[in-house]
Amino acid sequence: MRQLFGNRAFVLLMVSDFMQNIGIWIRNMALLFFIMEKSNHDPVAVSLLTVIEYVPIFVISMIGGVLADRWRPKRTMIWGDVLSFLSILLILFVVLAGYWQAVFAVTLVSAVVSQFSQPSSMKIIKRCLPDEHVPAATALSQTLMSLFIILGPMVGTTIYQTFGLLASLISLLVLFAASAIVLTFLPSSVDQAPDTTESAGSLLKDMKAGFSYIASSRLLKVLLVVYVVLALGSGLVQPLDIFVITERLQLDMSSVQWFTALEGLGMLIGGLIAAVIAGKVKGTYLLFAGLSFLGLSTFVEVLSQWPMLTGTMRFLTGVLMAMAQTVLMAVMMQQVDEKFIGRLGGVMMPVFTGMMLIGSGFTGWYMSATSIVVVYFTAGALFLLSSFISMKLPISREPVQEEAEAPVSVNATVKV
Missing domain, CATH: 1.20.1250.20 (MFS general substrate transporter like domains)
Incomplete structure (x- = not known):
């Protein structure tokens, strides 16, 4: 530190x-x-x-x-x-x-x-x-x-x-x-221009190179699947949070702010814990623990009729999810070649947001056709699935390198 x-x-x-x-x-x-x-x-x-x-x-x-x-x-x-x-x-x-x-x-x-x-x-x-x-x-x-x-x-x-x-x-x-x-005031060393020997290619070629880079890496493909499953589950439960408060706990809808604050407090503490133990605990274990606990807590939350139990689960979920998110970000930062950082984020963020919106758009109809318990159990199952998929992440100490036989040049960059 x-x-x-x-x-x-x-x-x-x-x-x-x-x-x-x-x-x-x-x-x-x-x-x-x-x-x-x-x-x-x-x-x-x-x-x-x-x-x-x-x-x-x-x-x-x-x-x-x-x-x-x-x-x-x-x-x-x-x-x-x-x-x-x-x-x-x-x-x-x-x-x-x-x-x-x-x-x-x-x-x-x-x-x-x-x-x-x-x-x-x-x-x-x-x-x-x-x-x-x-x-x-x-x-x-x-x-x-x-x-x-x-x-x-x-x-x-x-x-x-x-x-x-x-x-x-x-x-x-x-x-x-x-x-x-x-x-x-940032040092000039962090603002180095691309290698002058690199040629200036089109945006389309650079975008293709980014997709080729992801397709050539087992780690990034597994990470993308984790993002997809996790986002879909999050999209299912996110709009229904207020119904858990009003229907299951029989509280006023204004009480949702306190449960959100508990989760935020848990994330704050989880982030501090992750900063202290970073590098001391294997990342895949933290990620698995965070995602699997999220799945189990989703089951408990929708079944619980006790505010104290629901609040405790929210807090613990915040702690472990902060650790899991720290691992996901660290994996991207450590395992990805620097010249692909931007493009990887440009793929991951739309995929995550898109799957969340798909889940949110589907959840209203799904709840009407079934019940809030069924929706939450579906989301919990998705979170558990993502936790088991995360164990397949082949995390190494070296960044993922581009394959020599990649059909698209990844050196097409220009300086501004």
């Missing part, structure tokens, strides 16, 4: 991520409340805001991953913050001008920009840290994300309700500007 905080690049990256996460939650909550007020609580307007946040994951994620593999990561992240700053400035102008509907278009721009910044952040971590420190780094990142799951909505809501939309947008401008300034 001491080595991580002694690494200048990692500390600066964490500070930047901290400010960006605060900014994202302030933006999300401010725009949600603003759209609710302006549209008179129109559910179509609110759902459109959610769709706008998801669309770039499907349309831009792979392209963003390819370009992140081509471009200098430090410069890409700085430009990401600059463009986020400009998009918030544009939102401020259209709101002051009275054209509140334009907020949807500007929010789309902001969501697109993030698809370029995220893979660049992973590349910097890959470059600035030795492989043995990557699990602890991903654990700390997971802890930070868990902290914002708990505090983010509270901070965003408090700023909006206390000071209003204008103050929320101005605070965003300050945060994104400060993040860009912090990133300028």
